[in-house]
Amino acid sequence: METVTLTIKKAPTLYLEAEIISPDGLAGKTADQIRALPVHMGNEEFTLGEFFDLAGAPGATAEETKVVVTGDLSRVKYLGMKMSGGEMVIESDADMYVGAWMSGGTLTAKGNVDSFAGIGMKGGLLEINGNAGNYTGSAYRGDWRGMQGGKIHVKGNVRSDTGYFMNGGEIVIDGDADVHVGTHAEGGKIVIKGNAKSRLGGQMVEGTIILLGTVDVMMPGFKYVRDEEVDVDGKNMLMSLYVGDLGERHRKRKGEPIYGKLYIRKAAPAAAESREVRLARAREARKARFASPEETASA
Amino acid sequence: MAKTVTDVTCPFCGSLCDDIEVQVSDDGTKVLEVFNACAIGAAKFLHTAAKDRVTRPRMRQEDGSYKEVSYDEAIEYTAHMFVNSKKPLMYGWSNTNCEAQSVGHEIAEATGGIVDNTATVCHGPSLIAIQDVGIPSCTLGEIKNRADVVLFWGCNPAHAHPRHLSKYSIFPRGFFTGKGHKGRKMIVVDPRNTDTMKLADVPLQLEQGRDYELLSAFRVAIRGEELPEKVAGIPREKIYEAVEVMKNGRFGVIFFGMGVTQSLGKNHNIDNAIMVTKDMNEYTKFAIIAMRGHYNVTGSGQVMGWQWGFPFATDLSRGFARYNPGETTSNDLLRRREVDAIMVFASDPGSHFPISSVREIAKIPSVAVVPDINPTTEISKLHVPVAVNAIETGGCCYRMDNVPIDARKVVEPPEGMLTDLEFLTRVRDRIAELKAQAPAGVRASAEAVGA
Numbered sequence A: 001m002e003t004v005t006l007t008i009k010k011a012p013t014l015y016l017e018a019e020i021i022s023p024d025g026l027a028g029k030t031a032d033q034i035r036a037l038p039v040h041m042g043n044e045e046f047t048l049g050e051f052f053d054l055a056g057a058p059g060a061t062a063e064e065t066k067v068v069v070t071g072d073l074s075r076v077k078y079l080g081m082k083m084s085g086g087e088m089v090i091e092s093d094a095d096m097y098v099g100a101w102m103s104g105g106t107l108t109a110k111g112n113v114d115s116f117a118g119i120g121m122k123g124g125l126l127e128i129n130g131n132a133g134n135y136t137g138s139a140y141r142g143d144w145r146g147m148q149g150g151k152i153h154v155k156g157n158v159r160s161d162t163g164y165f166m167n168g169g170e171i172v173i174d175g176d177a178d179v180h181v182g183t184h185a186e187g188g189k190i191v192i193k194g195n196a197k198s199r200l201g202g203q204m205v206e207g208t209i210i211l212l213g214t215v216d217v218m219m220p221g222f223k224y225v226r227d228e229e230v231d232v233d234g235k236n237m238l239m240s241l242y243v244g245d246l247g248e249r250h251r252k253r254k255g256e257p258i259y260g261k262l263y264i265r266k267a268a269p270a271a272a273e274s275r276e277v278r279l280a281r282a283r284e285a286r287k288a289r290f291a292s293p294e295e296t297a298s299a
Numbered sequence B: 001m002a003k004t005v006t007d008v009t010c011p012f013c014g015s016l017c018d019d020i021e022v023q024v025s026d027d028g029t030k031v032l033e034v035f036n037a038c039a040i041g042a043a044k045f046l047h048t049a050a051k052d053r054v055t056r057p058r059m060r061q062e063d064g065s066y067k068e069v070s071y072d073e074a075i076e077y078t079a080h081m082f083v084n085s086k087k088p089l090m091y092g093w094s095n096t097n098c099e100a101q102s103v104g105h106e107i108a109e110a111t112g113g114i115v116d117n118t119a120t121v122c123h124g125p126s127l128i129a130i131q132d133v134g135i136p137s138c139t140l141g142e143i144k145n146r147a148d149v150v151l152f153w154g155c156n157p158a159h160a161h162p163r164h165l166s167k168y169s170i171f172p173r174g175f176f177t178g179k180g181h182k183g184r185k186m187i188v189v190d191p192r193n194t195d196t197m198k199l200a201d202v203p204l205q206l207e208q209g210r211d212y213e214l215l216s217a218f219r220v221a222i223r224g225e226e227l228p229e230k231v232a233g234i235p236r237e238k239i240y241e242a243v244e245v246m247k248n249g250r251f252g253v254i255f256f257g258m259g260v261t262q263s264l265g266k267n268h269n270i271d272n273a274i275m276v277t278k279d280m281n282e283y284t285k286f287a288i289i290a291m292r293g294h295y296n297v298t299g300s301g302q303v304m305g306w307q308w309g310f311p312f313a314t315d316l317s318r319g320f321a322r323y324n325p326g327e328t329t330s331n332d333l334l335r336r337r338e339v340d341a342i343m344v345f346a347s348d349p350g351s352h353f354p355i356s357s358v359r360e361i362a363k364i365p366s367v368a369v370v371p372d373i374n375p376t377t378e379i380s381k382l383h384v385p386v387a388v389n390a391i392e393t394g395g396c397c398y399r400m401d402n403v404p405i406d407a408r409k410v411v412e413p414p415e416g417m418l419t420d421l422e423f424l425t426r427v428r429d430r431i432a433e434l435k436a437q438a439p440a441g442v443r444a445s446a447e448a449v450g451a
Ligand code: SF4
Pocket: B010, B011, B012, B013, B014, B015, B016, B017, B036, B037, B038, B039, B040, B041, B042, B161, B162, B163, B164
């Protein structure tokens, strides 16, 4: 495998759109050809060479190419978009659409990435060492076919809307997830090792969500079925199985509806309780703030 | 003797009432009296006669004061701002007519701009949801004539769309609704006990931010599945009861407002509300309508839709239309410092955007094209006052149910004042001239990179 390294010279004033930076975009090209490739900022087109220094050379095909991107990439979009093979390493934080629509190969982002990472993903491995933004592994706007295959591993936290309209593949989040994980999911598997917020599995038709931490508010459309042992990273864990979303349509097999599955680790404290306690505390705090007589009277 | 203009449309809220009567002075320059409109609508008509109106553009000076400039100078500044920008944002469009919106879009196409309308902080999430799951909808006329179950979710028309209840949804007697409000069941869902909720047959006061859960619970109940004891603070019996009322109706409708579009979950709340509507159609006729705020924000979505395929937040910087709320929406663009010039058109982000965005507007080249002084004009480099649409000029507007209504001109604008359509047309033509003068292949900006 040949390695080509791109180092950004200075941060762009607006955001740079550089979907060409992927093993597929660079493979089989000479250094001069690569420097002449287009990147975009607003309504203007620039060459890759105007923004990046180049070292090494790509292989003949994407499979034989490793792309390393370094420097401050926090204002660069679309890195590794639509890559189909080979390897790519992003050494710093990156902006939106990292590994969007990727179908193969391995893409490692060493820092944080912004929203829409791995949207519409079909295959390959996307590894994010830091945190990810909203809509990780989701569908593109208006598409009802979200992530179809491959694996996304986020070592930090994710913001909201992870796995929106997910159809297949796997998302593993080592940290916490914000609201709306697996909304509209029709397949695939999501593992959250930290805590989840409300709307977990909302409108889920099929697929699996495994939660090792807690969820603050359960969806009303999930019903408890039984406890089961589930294998997570080779460890057997006792989990409660809920099925849902009961408000959604579900196809039937042998007369039995197929539901989405939500596994929540047994050791987790009962979510309803913790919420009640939190609410009570918030109410107390509110009362203390509005302690003056007129305001208590009107309240 | 004053004359009266009849069948006037009210350019305030999305109800776009078209039965207003306005008494104007004999010379046709002044609004004297307004009939049929609600208080907020009437105030807008009467305000056109305000003595303190600005009638010429104002340019901000070094010391922060404003100097009056001519429309020609304003057009020159605006055209240059667009030509020199790599990524101009054109925000607003909800308080103007479709003709002006269309010319604005020509400017965006010529300069690679981003056009976003006020839906971005209002019903944008509804538009996202509609794209995701579709929408079974109808017109307000159908509701007046047919609806016998009316559900208001996260909206307060008693104050925000004052004539909605009396003209369309609750009180009017229609063809099949001869008993008026006596024949209608009204369900209201809101975290607050609003004046709309006080009228409800079935008031459901839910925990703030739990609309998605409650909508899901409605869907579970519609399917006859079992619910937990309480959802969103509401006992399950009440949810089953509300669903029973809905199922027993002949024609039901859900109206929803910013209480659901701009609270936790945003588009997901609307998505789920639309799915409730779809589910209900297994039992009876049901429709859903967004309570659009400004009188022609719907029109902006319509014009963008037929021209570019997307209803708001459309980015043309690469020469083709791209749309991704969260990236191409005004607040994200401003907060992330992704645009280098802004034209605010027929709206007031200075009042409605978060401070981080407003600060950015103050930093970059900016033009505000609005009839009156507002918080946005006071942070913009240039304020271009224009005639008030649908009062001092006519034009096409779309009501909240996507029905186009041609607005009527009632009075003349103050002497020498341009309409926003005239201003935009001249800016568009000036941009074309400037572009023709610039030698081909020369970059507008001198982004020094790689040196
Ligand atoms: S309800 Fe709306 S459109 Fe009708 S008069 Fe009042 S403000 Fe104007």
